[in-house]
Amino acid sequence: MLWLTALAWAGTDDLLAKGMAAQREKDTDAAIAAYEECLAIDPKHVKCNWEIGWSLWTRSDWEGVVRHWEKVKALEPTHPEVDQHLATAKGHLASLQAIRAAGQGAPASVKGRVAAGS
Secondary structure (H helix, E strand, O other): OHHHHHHHHHHHHHHHHHHHHHHHOOOHHHHHHHHHHHHHHOOOOHHHHHHHHHHHHOOOOHHHHHHHHHHHHHHOOOOOOHHHHHHHHHHHHHHHHHHHHHHHHOOHHHHHHHHHOO
């Protein structure tokens, strides 16, 4: 059983490295796919949760960023950067939610764009 744990650990580290390399090349789709595969093996993998948050940041997916970074905060409360960046992401999410709420009264011709936050 211990060898299975070691194999999963090695696999998650490889997937983390693959995701980070893809994001450096600005291939966000490949990065997110690697991080999601990592998290399917180990949902508590702090570094994969952290890095997928950055990839989601590039897409302005604030719900996703906050979800993953709250998990980082729960798993590693002393993470050196999570408090600062999580607060910023929550601020972006709150702004997006306010825009969506305000968009409820928007004319039909722009309602879809407002709801999407664009």
